Amino acid sequence: MTTTYAALLRGINVGGKKKLPMAELRQLMDGLGYDGVRTHLQSGQAVFASGHGDEESLAAELAEAIQKHFGFAVDVIVRDHAYLKAIAEDCPFPAAELEARQLHVTYFSAPVDAERFAEIDREAYLPEEFRLGDRALYLYAPDGLGRSQLAAHLAKPRINKGLIATSRNWNTVVKLVELTGG
DSSP states (O other): OOEEEEEEEOSOSBTTBSOOOHHHHHHHHHHTTOEEEEEETTTTEEEEEESSOOHHHHHHHHHHHHHHHHSSOOOEEEEEHHHHHHHHHTOSSOGGGSOGGGEEEEEESSOOOGGGGTTOOGGGGTTOEEEEETTEEEEEOTTOGGGOHHHHHHTOTTTSTTOOEEEEEHHHHHHHHHHHTO
């Protein structure tokens, strides 16, 4: 059985570092035997279908291939359509009422619990807020991610220790659901 996935690459094509042309990424993924490979934007989203492996093994396979081909390490998270759709549907914030720049999802490589974020004084960051989901964190940042002090705190290495974490704005969250939906 073939499943459609999105690969989320962390930290590529940002500030002139880790340049990874999307055309080369598509060729690399085609060479791995993935079907229907497409990329979205330059910031590291690829959609593909595969009849072998699972999310973790596909992420590891792609990360290894990128390392060999491009010569640098890239963290990769792979998620299937059902998961991406559930993340969009389970959003605890009123997504339809917000601007896409105000709402973000951070995807994690493994489940997270509230204890990991216990040190954060949520009241100190209001009106910014975050809520946890299934291997995800939803962030409401009314002034956008670039101005969010809460986002900066949430990105600290001690909070994300042992995890791959990569964030996408709401437009990208919705687009990945659409692209993996067939």
